[in-house]
Amino acid sequence: MDELGRQIAISKKDLPTLSDTTMVREALDVDKGQCQRCGSLFSQEKHFLPNGNYYCVACLQFGRLTNEDVLLSKEDNDYQQRKVCFDWQGTFTPPQQEIADSLLKNNKKKQHSLVWAVTGSGKTEMIFPIIQQVLSIGGRVGITSPRIDVCRELFPRIQQAFPEENALLLYGNSEEKYRYNKLTVCTTHQLFHFYHAFDLLIVDEIDAFPYEGNQQLRFAVRQARKPEGLYVYLTATPSQSLLAEIQETFAIMKLPIRYHQRPLIVPEVYWYEHWASCYQRKWKLKKLLRLLNELLQDNAVLVFCPSIAYMKKLYAAVKAYFPPELIACVSSQDEQRKEKVQAMRDQVYRVLFTTTILERGVTFEKVSVIIMGANHPIYTKSALVQIAGRVDRKGEFNGGRVVFFLNQQTPAIRMACQEIKEMNKLAKRWRTNAL
Ligand SMILES: [Zn+2]
Structure with a gap:
């Protein structure tokens, strides 16, 4: 066998x-x-x-x-040129085009690439041309991410762009059985089942939990690529350790501009002495209620909480002040997780309390975000940048705001704000040069 x-x-x-x-x-x-x-x-x-x-x-x-x-x-190492059906109607912005072209060039040079593209820049589409290039010389492509929801979201888009590839989606409890094919989307955990298999291995959200700092998953990613194969890493928020690790071996390309060309929303940082216990007393809760009412004038609000237990208490306290059908909470333990996220997308809810499960990989229109206790250690720099990146991703600008509530400054908060501002500066320069 x-x-x-x-x-x-x-x-x-x-x-x-x-x-x-x-x-x-x-x-x-x-x-x-x-x-x-x-x-x-x-x-x-x-x-x-x-x-x-x-x-x-x-x-x-x-x-x-x-x-x-x-x-x-x-492994099937019989490389034969073939025609690959590629069906994508979208268009690239000039910076996207530049990155897509560089990926093709790097592939020819046998150079690994890291695409550092800000949240909402449309990084998935940029990998289509290189996928097509590798498939058409008979190569095998793997697209992987540490997060199941990212894989699930990617898969239909890949299928649509390459309709004749019969692409395969693999994750822990996926229904589909393994079969050999040239285009596989899977979680990084599934890479333990591959050895020297992929000519091109694309790792999306490489900085996401649980990959970052997990030696086993790193080993799996190393083994799954063929010895001559190439990596493309995609991320909006690379960690310092990742950048240090790859700076000698990878071409690093930055895309600072969002698809709609507007800058990233810079977080507003406010002191909230009693955020950790604010659900206990009305006077402690006032600050949050006041801000919620203010933000709700223009947008729905996502309230990020550092733990499920905290989220539930806060939700219970705030619920009393809003019509029950307009407010909800969702976490990884929630059986109705999918339905609730969809209801938020459909703009049924006005306020959704959540944990870091919604930190990335999801797009809501017309939202603002609040982070309760942005100084909590669960919020790394990457997490903060990602959460801030939920705002103003799509559609017309609607005055979406990002608010960090804290009662202590942390390096992660400082670095996150700094990185967002730097990317905006870079984007401005890029736009001026393009004119
Ligand atoms: Zn083992």
């Missing part, structure tokens, strides 16, 4: 006759003490079975790998 195009684990005892092109690797590299699927170091002393075999404890969720197992993979 050597399945084409992905990596499978099998016991040495059950090893079938293999074709010449199948790669066979020990699942656990004893010399290095390293699992070859997830890259974690294992301990022969700590994690062993009654029969004396040992196993990797780090990637148990994908099935137990022991020293009795091997990893098989077989």
